Amino acid sequence: MEHLKNEMKMEFLAISTNEGFARVAVGAFVAELNPTVDELADIKTAVSEAVTNCIIHGYEQKEGSVWIQCSIQGRQVEISVTDTGKGIRDIEKAREPLFTTKPELERSGMGFAFMEAFMDEVEVVSEPWKGTCVTMRKTIGEA
Amino acid sequence: MEYKFEKDYGCLMLKMPRELDHHAAEYIKEEADSLILQYPVRSLVFDFSDTQFMDSSGIGVIIGRCKNVRFSGGYVKAVNLNEQIQRVFQLSGLMKIIDVE
Ligand SMILES: Nc1ncnc2c1ncn2[C@@H]1O[C@H](COP(=O)(O)OP(=O)(O)OP(=O)(O)O)[C@@H](O)[C@H]1O
Numbered sequence: 077m078e079h080l081k082n083e084m085k086m087e088f089l090a091i092s093t094n095e096g097f098a099r100v101a102v103g104a105f106v107a108e109l110n111p112t113v114d115e116l117a118d119i120k121t122a123v124s125e126a127v128t129n130c131i132i133h134g135y136e137q138k139e140g141s142v143w144i145q146c147s148i149q150g151r152q153v154e155i156s157v158t159d160t161g162k163g164i165r166d167i168e169k170a171r172e173p174l175f176t177t178k179p180e181l182e183r184s185g186m187g188f189a190f191m192e193a194f195m196d197e198v199e200v201v202s203e204p205w206k207g208t209c210v211t212m213r214k215t216i217g218e219a
Numbered sequence: 220m221e222y223k224f225e226k227d228y229g230c231l232m233l234k235m236p237r238e239l240d241h242h243a244a245e246y247i248k249e250e251a252d253s254l255i256l257q258y259p260v261r262s263l264v265f266d267f268s269d270t271q272f273m274d275s276s277g278i279g280v281i282i283g284r285c286k287n288v289r290f291s292g293g294y295v296k297a298v299n300l301n302e303q304i305q306r307v308f309q310l311s312g313l314m315k316i317i318d319v320e
């Protein structure tokens with residue numbers, strides 16, 4: 077297969093209607109790599125988790141924007157999801173399965189665990205009151 | 220939300236939406252809780268036959284309703300999960316919390 081290179085960026089309001097839009101848009105963008113049904117489901121779930129976190133935690137359901145940058149390099153997809161919300165104080169703790177700061181909203185603390193399970197790599201950069209950027213990578217068609 | 224209550228068995232069946240994310244979860248929680256208050260529910264069944272996608276927001280929906288129904292001694296199960304949803308159930312440990320068919 078030829079060596080693919082492609083990139084896209086999008087920005088949208090941090091409101092819950094856009095969660096579906098974001099995962100479908102990223103899914104459509106990576107379609108040129110012919111991912112399997114499972115690979116596509118993995119990517120959509122990971123994107124949904126990252127975007128939902130921006131809305132619920134980053135902006136605490138108040139006004140804000142979410143940025144997604146997505147690139148394809150050969151068979152690897154890289155997706156960054158960024159907000160300029162409240163940020164994460166202790167990233168290591170936040171990534172632990174079942175850890176949540178919003179149990180009153182019935183959050184289960186599984187978002188990062190899913191991103192890690194469904195993608196090959198997950199990087200989190202965050203600073204309190206500056207924002208959070210989650211970068212995830214996955215190679216399509218490995219198996 | 221589509222639902223069915225079988226009086227004889229006290230069984231409330233809730234049809235989950237096509238995509239169970241944070242957006243859908245908010246109204247599902249509200250409607251499900253009002254149905255649980257309205258009917259004498261002895262068993263609660265989450266029907267995923269129309270559902271193609273679920274993320275961690277769905278876990279909150281299920282665990283929260285479980286608590287509400289079990290509080291009064293009720294039973295909970297989930298039926299008709301596709302593969303993506305089965306994986307989400309497995310990874311989150313939901314499989315150990317409720318019966319899946
Ligand atoms: N974009 C973000 N901005 C600020 N805090 C965040 C962000 N993303 C995650 N966090 C913090 O990390 C914690 C863990 O996130 P994770 O997605 O794993 O669980 P959750 O969102 O609390 O629950 P779930 O995803 O299961 O609904 C959150 O409770 C929150 O404190």
Ligand SMILES: [Mg+2]
Pocket residue numbers: 125128129186187188275
């Ligand atoms: Mg989350």
